[in-house]
Amino acid sequence: MIPADHPRYRSLVARERLAACAREGVVTLEGLTAHGRGEAFDYLIGERTTESALLAEHIAAAMLLSARLPVISVNGNTAALAAAALAGLQGASRARVEVNLFHRTEERVEKITRILESAGVEVLKGRAEPLLPLSHPRALCLREGIFSADTILVPLEDGDRCAALVAMGKRVIAIDLNPLSRTARTATLTVVDELTRALPGITRACREIDPEEGERLMKSPDNSYFLRAAMDEIRGHLEHALD
Amino acid sequence: MIPADHPRYRSLVARERLAACAREGVVTLEGLTAHGRGEAFDYLIGERTTESALLAEHIAAAMLLSARLPVISVNGNTAALAAAALAGLQGASRARVEVNLFHRTEERVEKITRILESAGVEVLKGRAEPLLPLSHPRALCLREGIFSADTILVPLEDGDRCAALVAMGKRVIAIDLNPLSRTARTATLTVVDELTRALPGITRACREIDPEEGERLMKSPDNSYFLRAAMDEIRGHLEHALD
Numbered sequence: 001m002i003p004a005d006h007p008r009y010r011s012l013v014a015r016e017r018l019a020a021c022a023r024e025g026v027v028t029l030e031g032l033t034a035h036g037r038g039e040a041f042d043y044l045i046g047e048r049t050t051e052s053a054l055l056a057e058h059i060a061a062a063m064l065l066s067a068r069l070p071v072i073s074v075n076g077n078t079a080a081l082a083a084a085a086l087a088g089l090q091g092a093s094r095a096r097v098e099v100n101l102f103h104r105t106e107e108r109v110e111k112i113t114r115i116l117e118s119a120g121v122e123v124l125k126g127r128a129e130p131l132l133p134l135s136h137p138r139a140l141c142l143r144e145g146i147f148s149a150d151t152i153l154v155p156l157e158d159g160d161r162c163a164a165l166v167a168m169g170k171r172v173i174a175i176d177l178n179p180l181s182r183t184a185r186t187a188t189l190t191v192v193d194e195l196t197r198a199l200p201g202i203t204r205a206c207r208e209i210d211p212e213e214g215e216r217l218m219k220s221p222d223n224s225y226f227l228r229a230a231m232d233e234i235r236g237h238l239e240h241a242l243d
Numbered sequence: 244m245i246p247a248d249h250p251r252y253r254s255l256v257a258r259e260r261l262a263a264c265a266r267e268g269v270v271t272l273e274g275l276t277a278h279g280r281g282e283a284f285d286y287l288i289g290e291r292t293t294e295s296a297l298l299a300e301h302i303a304a305a306m307l308l309s310a311r312l313p314v315i316s317v318n319g320n321t322a323a324l325a326a327a328a329l330a331g332l333q334g335a336s337r338a339r340v341e342v343n344l345f346h347r348t349e350e351r352v353e354k355i356t357r358i359l360e361s362a363g364v365e366v367l368k369g370r371a372e373p374l375l376p377l378s379h380p381r382a383l384c385l386r387e388g389i390f391s392a393d394t395i396l397v398p399l400e401d402g403d404r405c406a407a408l409v410a411m412g413k414r415v416i417a418i419d420l421n422p423l424s425r426t427a428r429t430a431t432l433t434v435v436d437e438l439t440r441a442l443p444g445i446t447r448a449c450r451e452i453d454p455e456e457g458e459r460l461m462k463s464p465d466n467s468y469f470l471r472a473a474m475d476e477i478r479g480h481l482e483h484a485l486d
Binding site for chain 1 (some may be wrong): 258261262266273275282284423467474477483
């Protein structure tokens with residue numbers, strides 16, 4: 001049991017939750033390593049939502065609200081860490097939620113679906129088809145979900161899949177703490193923030209912004225601005241870290 | 244099977260090797276997350292041995308060679324990634340090798356011992372006693388090993404244990420890619436380099452330096468110089484990473 005006043009409480013709870021989910025087969029061993037990379041970048045960015053990330057969260061909300069068919073693509077790590085936050089965002093954005101896994105097995109899809117449903121998420125179901133321009137089984141997705149979406153939120157996505165979605169002409173919103181990752185560079189918009197801060201941030205923005213503000217936000221700085229801002233934050237943080 | 248010409252070959256092979264060792268109980272789930280943090284910092288430092296790290300590796304070699312009783316403390320991640328490199332370093336430095344685990348069970352100690360021995364490492368054995376100023380079972384070590392050592396190389400060590408060894412008056416050489424970690428700040432000398440580059444680097448230095456050069460090296464810059472140099476490398480790398 002981790003004491004609630006431990007200075008690393010949030011981080012330790014997340015790590016413990018992921019390890020428990022790995023034991024159950026919900027999170028992959030590769031997913032644990034990926035989480036470690038995210039932890040390092042979160043540390044470097046100061047474990048807080050930066051001003052530029054907050055702006056990105058507002059633009060992400062505007063993109064979801066103005067979409068014809070918004071879809072949130074959920075993997076094991078996302079379900080393990082943020083099922084409740086996903087329920088909130090689905091309510092605020094009316095997005096469909098599809099379970100889409102890099103290491104896909106029907107058993108994992110079912111386990112993750114159950115975690116999401118227990119948290120109140122309505123999960124899209126159906127027969128997955130090889131519809132993405134990727135090698136099987138990574139090409140699998142639902143025709144009524146990711147394949148038909150015009151705007152997709154991909155928290156913690158792999159670079160190849162992000163690129164494939166963009167190549168299909170979709171607007172892709174990534175949540176990625178590494179501003180240098182292929183996902184971060186490829187996405188239409190990257191929210192450089194930690195998942196359990198970013199999702200509620202987008203949810204709040206969905207509830208706050210009106211259509212006029214949404215239109216203004218959509219004309220905001222492009223993705224490279226947000227990546228550069230995140231890099232500057234990290235550099236600034238490092239400059240004084242050893243003082 | 245990862246193709247040898249994949250741009251991320253080394254990194255992917257290491258990750259796969261750790262996942263395999265996690266399935267066998269050699270590496271812990273926490274160890275996988277820790278590896279991910281290391282990956283992120285290695286990425287930021289350019290996945291190469293920097294000039295300052297190379298100097299640190301030479302000083303580490305001089306410290307091991309001039310020690311009365313040098314010991315290398317090995318955990319699951321280190322054994323999984325670098326058993327062969329440890330055999331090389333043991334040969335060049337005549338250090339004792341002790342298996343010392345944060346999540347200690349006799350079963351894990353035995354498995355890790357077998358991995359090391361298959362790679363040609365001579366592993367110190369005996370009855371572990373609670374000799375370190377830490378809560379049980381993290382206090383366990385061998386009287387003829389870590390407890391009696393004057394100089395200890397701890398690749399990938401936990402901050403608490405590094406501090407405990409320093410408090411016992413030992414010279415502690417850490418290998419740690421995060422120049423801000425408690426281990427990196429606490430150690431007598433921190434080699435900010437990736438394990439499978441750092442260990443062979445120290446081995447080569449053991450074979451190259453003569454006693455006179457060794458004495459000169461021991462008067463070299465102190466640990467804070469190496470931490471600051473690593474931070475400057477990361478900041479420099481970030482400055483141009485998005486160009």
